[in-house]
Amino acid sequence: MTALLITDVLIAGGGPCGLMLANELGRRGIRCLLVDPKPGTAFNPQANATQARTMEHFRHLGFAPEIRAKGLPSDHPTDIAYLTRFSGAELARLRLPTAAAAPQVIKNLSGSWSAAELPHRVSQKYVEVSLRQHAQQRPSVDIRYGWQLKSFTDTGSGVEALVQAIDDTEPLAVRAAYLVGADGARSFVRSQLGIAWGGATGFKRNFMGGKMLAVYLKAPDFYARNPNDRAWMYVVVNPQLRAFIMSVDGVDEFAFHIQMNDDAATEALTEADARRLFAQAYGQDIGIEILSMATWLAGHALVAERFQKGRIFLGGDAVHLFTPTGGLGYNTAVEDAVNLGWKLAAVLKGQAPAALLDSYELERKPLAVRNTTYARQLADSIGLFDAAPELEDDTPAGAQARAAASAYLNGHVRREFNIPGITFGGRYDGSPLIVPDGSTPPPDQPNHYVPSACPGGRPPHAWLDDGRSLYDSFNFEWTLLVLGPEVPDARRFEQAAQQMGLDLKVARHASAELATLYEAPLVLIRPDQIVAWRGPDATRATEVLARAIGNG
Ligand SMILES: Cc1cc2nc3c(=O)[nH]c(=O)nc-3n(C[C@H](O)[C@H](O)[C@H](O)COP(=O)(O)OP(=O)(O)OC[C@H]3O[C@@H](n4cnc5c(N)ncnc54)[C@H](O)[C@@H]3O)c2cc1C
Numbered sequence: 001m002t003a004l005l006i007t008d009v010l011i012a013g014g015g016p017c018g019l020m021l022a023n024e025l026g027r028r029g030i031r032c033l034l035v036d037p038k039p040g041t042a043f044n045p046q047a048n049a050t051q052a053r054t055m056e057h058f059r060h061l062g063f064a065p066e067i068r069a070k071g072l073p074s075d076h077p078t079d080i081a082y083l084t085r086f087s088g089a090e091l092a093r094l095r096l097p098t099a100a101a102a103p104q105v106i107k108n109l110s111g112s113w114s115a116a117e118l119p120h121r122v123s124q125k126y127v128e129v130s131l132r133q134h135a136q137q138r139p140s141v142d143i144r145y146g147w148q149l150k151s152f153t154d155t156g157s158g159v160e161a162l163v164q165a166i167d168d169t170e171p172l173a174v175r176a177a178y179l180v181g182a183d184g185a186r187s188f189v190r191s192q193l194g195i196a197w198g199g200a201t202g203f204k205r206n207f208m209g210g211k212m213l214a215v216y217l218k219a220p221d222f223y224a225r226n227p228n229d230r231a232w233m234y235v236v237v238n239p240q241l242r243a244f245i246m247s248v249d250g251v252d253e254f255a256f257h258i259q260m261n262d263d264a265a266t267e268a269l270t271e272a273d274a275r276r277l278f279a280q281a282y283g284q285d286i287g288i289e290i291l292s293m294a295t296w297l298a299g300h301a302l303v304a305e306r307f308q309k310g311r312i313f314l315g316g317d318a319v320h321l322f323t324p325t326g327g328l329g330y331n332t333a334v335e336d337a338v339n340l341g342w343k344l345a346a347v348l349k350g351q352a353p354a355a356l357l358d359s360y361e362l363e364r365k366p367l368a369v370r371n372t373t374y375a376r377q378l379a380d381s382i383g384l385f386d387a388a389p390e391l392e393d394d395t396p397a398g399a400q401a402r403a404a405a406s407a408y409l410n411g412h413v414r415r416e417f418n419i420p421g422i423t424f425g426g427r428y429d430g431s432p433l434i435v436p437d438g439s440t441p442p443p444d445q446p447n448h449y450v451p452s453a454c455p456g457g458r459p460p461h462a463w464l465d466d467g468r469s470l471y472d473s474f475n476f477e478w479t480l481l482v483l484g485p486e487v488p489d490a491r492r493f494e495q496a497a498q499q500m501g502l503d504l505k506v507a508r509h510a511s512a513e514l515a516t517l518y519e520a521p522l523v524l525i526r527p528d529q530i531v532a533w534r535g536p537d538a539t540r541a542t543e544v545l546a547r548a549i550g551n552g
Contacts, residue, residue: 017316024341026138049327055117071122085283205383356550484515
């Protein structure tokens, strides 16, 4: 007889989306089983940019400093540089703080960058290790790498599935209340459900459009033989080839990506070809060791038509596929998990109706469309730029071409890598969970973020007099901010929360500046750090809380 395992949530996929969901559920004591056929977390570097909002979510879970300590050495620059070759003439550069400086730098920024965290340049492979370790510390979380989801059925009252260890023939039957397919771009769950992709794909560009070769390599002499200042990411702009490379460990490991032709020959590339291409991109042969190589396709801006069918949910690359400009794929995947985690937990604990879960697709699909659109615009900005044929010539025409490229690329690098508007400006306007107050949300602009407590968006950030982040005064679940020197009576919120079984903490801050920043003395913050409501007093407490948990 097939053995049976009973759990609350079955998660297919142990990438960033599945692992983050295991953290969100585990932290709330919800039982979950995560299966992934790989032997462990990612070997390849994959994503390399953790956006500031993602860092704020890691901070909420308590491990942002641990993540910031990973990847590059703490004193390694995180600059992005554009060059004719990796060791060639520098054309443009955006200087960014080191991991050691970031926590101090952010305390002195304001406006678009009023935030608890700056972005962090760290390979996904290191982030996944932390996410896995933290999830595994939760007694309700069962993580099984080397296991695969083989089949599933939504019975209407639950999900019945078969999972199987890769090295075993005997499957294990799983009975769960919900299944989440966080199983990546080729999602088995999505294809079984027959959910189609929407959006667009197949964009052709000189760069970031079409087939790319990815090589994870060791280059011990990369820095020693390079006359340019150190950077985290180097982008080659050259009439002969287009490529980029990210430092993985700040010592000798790198993730190298080069634009290829869309022909079969690309699939047949050998390690010798990869060495030759790397030497061309670097500008000289410095000797490398290849750790892995694979091809991937740039030019997607795809969003699945549905993120949910019955008791089955989809998140991450399973429902949105990006071109990696802007570094948004993994970050959007993490935020899917943050949005879904508290909702699943609230329904499973009987605090909220099942209808709360319908808000997942309503809130996250528009965000996925928005983010893939921004990534596509950024890919056009760099990928449609032509490198002039004389760019490397030691002639007046060459110098002129480099100056023109420099002007363009110095603009582009700021468009792609200074994106507080994309990172912080995502909103859930129109969600049935959000209680509008008639105010107009700030405009959605990629490079500019306007802090606003208009319900539906990220709470404006501030540093408190004692040096803490305002966010550190938030509860893990619901928070009622009580702001300003006048102390409005918040008891109705506490009573209503108690009646609904919600964990709500009142965070009082007497600062008049905070009340001005939030334009209200009372503000309800959701567990995923989104403003659900703001208002002058607590008279509507029951109605507001009911709506925020899907009972509106
Ligand atoms: C070259 C490159 C560079 C990138 N750079 C960035 C960047 O800078 N910033 C950024 O935000 N994003 C970037 N991305 C994208 C990022 O890597 C992905 O968006 C991210 O990994 C998505 O996470 P996920 O958890 O949704 O899916 P994945 O990481 O793909 O994880 C899905 C998991 O599901 C597992 N799985 C598959 N089938 C099953 C099954 N039947 N049962 C159980 N498990 C299954 C897979 O083994 C896999 O581990 C980049 C991607 C590439 C290729």
